[in-house]
Amino acid sequence: xxxxxxxxxxxxxxxxxxxxxxxxxxxxxxxxxxxxxxxxxxxxxxxxxxxxxxxxxxxxxxxxxxxxxxxxxxxxxxxxxxxxxxxxxxxxxxxxxxxxxxxxxxxxxxxxxxxxxxxxxxxxxxxxxxxxxxxxxxxxxxxxxxxxxxxxxxxxxxxxxxxxxxxxxxxxxxxxxxxxxxxxxxxxxxxxxxxxxxxxxxxxxxxxxxxxxxxxxxxxxxxxxxxxxxxxxxxxxxxxxxxxxxxxxxxxxxxxxxxxxxxxxxxxxxxxxxxxxxxxxxxxxxxxxxxxxxxxxxx
Amino acid sequence: xxxxxxxxxxxxxxxxxxxxxxxxxxxxxxxxxxxxxxxxxxxxxxxxxxxxxxxxxxxxxxxxxxxxxxxxxxxxxxxxxxxxxxxxxxxxxxxxxxxxxxxxxxxxxxxxxxxxxxxxxxxxxxxxxxxxxxxxxxxxxxxx
Numbered sequence: 139x140x141x142x143x144x145x146x147x148x149x150x151x152x153x154x155x156x157x158x159x160x161x162x163x164x165x166x167x168x169x170x171x172x173x174x175x176x177x178x179x180x181x182x183x184x185x186x187x188x189x190x191x192x193x194x195x196x197x198x199x200x201x202x203x204x205x206x207x208x209x210x211x212x213x214x215x216x217x218x219x220x221x222x223x224x225x226x227x228x229x230x231x232x233x234x235x236x237x238x239x240x241x242x243x244x245x246x247x248x249x250x251x252x253x254x255x256x257x258x259x260x261x262x263x264x265x266x267x268x269x270x271x272x273x274x275x276x277x278x279x280x281x282x283x284x285x286x287x288x289x290x291x292x293x294x295x296x297x298x299x300x301x302x303x304x305x306x307x308x309x310x311x312x313x314x315x316x317x318x319x320x321x322x323x324x325x326x327x328x329x330x331x332x333x334x335x336x337x338x339x340x341x342x343x344x345x346x347x348x349x350x351x352x353x354x355x356x357x358x359x360x361x362x363x364x365x366x367x368x369x370x371x372x373x374x375x376x377x378x379x380x381x382x383x384x385x386x387x388x389x390x391x392x393x394x395x396x397x398x399x400x401x402x403x404x405x406x407x408x409x410x411x412x413x414x415x416x417x418x419x420x421x422x423x424x425x426x427x428x429x430x431x432x433x434x435x436x437x
Numbered sequence: 438x439x440x441x442x443x444x445x446x447x448x449x450x451x452x453x454x455x456x457x458x459x460x461x462x463x464x465x466x467x468x469x470x471x472x473x474x475x476x477x478x479x480x481x482x483x484x485x486x487x488x489x490x491x492x493x494x495x496x497x498x499x500x501x502x503x504x505x506x507x508x509x510x511x512x513x514x515x516x517x518x519x520x521x522x523x524x525x526x527x528x529x530x531x532x533x534x535x536x537x538x539x540x541x542x543x544x545x546x547x548x549x550x551x552x553x554x555x556x557x558x559x560x561x562x563x564x565x566x567x568x569x570x571x572x573x574x575x576x577x578x579x580x581x
Contacts, residue, residue, distance in 0.1 A: 213452050395526065396472075397443075397508045397509070397526065397530075398450075398504045398505055400441065400443075401446070402452065402454075404443065406442075406443050406444055406445045407442050407443065407444050408444060409445070
């Protein structure tokens, strides 16, 4: 070979292309896509056999039941591989801990392991004010009034220190965030720690508690008059006229009709179906494993 | 409006909206500025598209209207006019009310079996002496 190359260099031939038959550097290579297409096409004699399974169709209530499996809608913050790994971890956690469905407005009791508490666990009862985050970072806040002092605790749903999640009363409210309970009468956010659970029949629709609360005097925690809240009344008593005019000026009634904005800030149906069917498939697999598992023999 | 579940769009769309600054106008009630002016402009241009079926203009403004027109068509095919939320949406977005029957009697049966996008966006050639903007043409598919 080296002899041949030396001969080429020695010769005064400038145009090597006509000898080598190569016009471009990568002209003898193929794109990956064309190769894949050829592999699967019916025309090729050595066709690659691929087994196709029918997709698992998740039940319709899965979207409400497992909202924390859906990823962040912000495109810049997404990563398909970490989402998949997180989903795997979440299912592994759910196999050990029973996490029932609940919404902002329902009353929960949560026991957390605490090395300094008597009995080494701590139980807190309260109303769920808000649910935030997604994936392994989903969190929710519980509110209660203990000894005339408002107490709020933010729990992470997949925190390994959580021992038990009980839903004492499954309910919804008119709003999705109930932060305004901070400025309402404390009797609306006091709950007995020895409260007995109200049973909810499986498959029944979730009741909506349409209670409308009266807001207390100022100073407020947030500007409630700018938030279009349905579960609050008597806001105008505490407002000056300047503030009312400002609220009218800053209102954005067209925002709910901006459909491209809602599209960009949400996950479309095909994607959510794909993710939830994956979850459903894993759930079925886990159930089978549980049924086939033999109990350990203890002597 | 937040209760709507959208299907995936079939065309390439921007991940951020355009502000459409050129839309600002002086009205008897005051200036039409900001997101309100933008939405007002888009409402008019969407109704214009459904009426004419072929619209000329600057490319980026047409691209902005395209997404809204696609979503309206998608939802009206999926749910129909009897659906409460869709009705509210269509009544807001189509300004001239004589086009609403056209949407549900002409356009919806035309696009029912489509797997692709319902609209098409072209770039027009530069005609000397043109402006600095790229001109475009937006049309509904299957028009005559």
